[in-house]
Amino acid sequence: MTMEPVEVLVCSTCRAGMPTDMEGPRPGAQLAEALLAKDWPAHVTVKTTECLSNCDSGCSIAVRGGADRWTYVYGNFTGAEDAALAHEGLVKYAGTEDGLVPWRERPVHFRKNCIARIPPLRLPE
């Protein structure tokens, strides 16, 4: 079975609620860097993106993939230290055809911090 490509979009501008004048890399950028360094299935691409407008619940990651998968936005990642759990949940997503990972298989963080989801472009009837 060939899987449709999946895009992981990591908001690299996110400050995760920290002061706007702080120096050094932002938590979002650090999370993105840690995710880029992970091993991913061949059909998954990790990209950084500008603000996902989920600043009250950042850091944020959006994931989508093809016309038949739901798009998800997950929030409340703290930074690079959450890369492993984010990777786990995102790889599970990438292993589905419709983006729907069974509830009990989702990492707890994914269950509790789903910000929104958007139906597939090819809406199921």
Add this chain to the structure above:
Amino acid sequence: MTMEPVEVLVCSTCRAGMPTDMEGPRPGAQLAEALLAKDWPAHVTVKTTECLSNCDSGCSIAVRGGADRWTYVYGNFTGAEDAALAHEGLVKYAGTEDGLVPWRERPVHFRKNCIARIPPLRLPE
């Protein structure tokens, strides 16, 4: 200029924080019905959809349109009484090529209740 089609996706299962055992149509369904009855530009389609997983801040509407527009999720609509303001903001979105309505032109509700946004499929470089 021909505009790419726009889809307005209204979560019709939303109870907007009301008890789960209440009878009668749900706020989300009432909002959807009111929006379906509005006049829209020819390239806009309004559809109902199941849960957008934004239940803490529902009722919710997602809007998207083509590979070059940002997708937005807006929340905290109370029901049919917010159809006029939702219509106003969504028509403005539909009038853009990239989904980015200038901040000052967005209805106040849209400014304050953006739940998340997702970059265009064709990411700008």
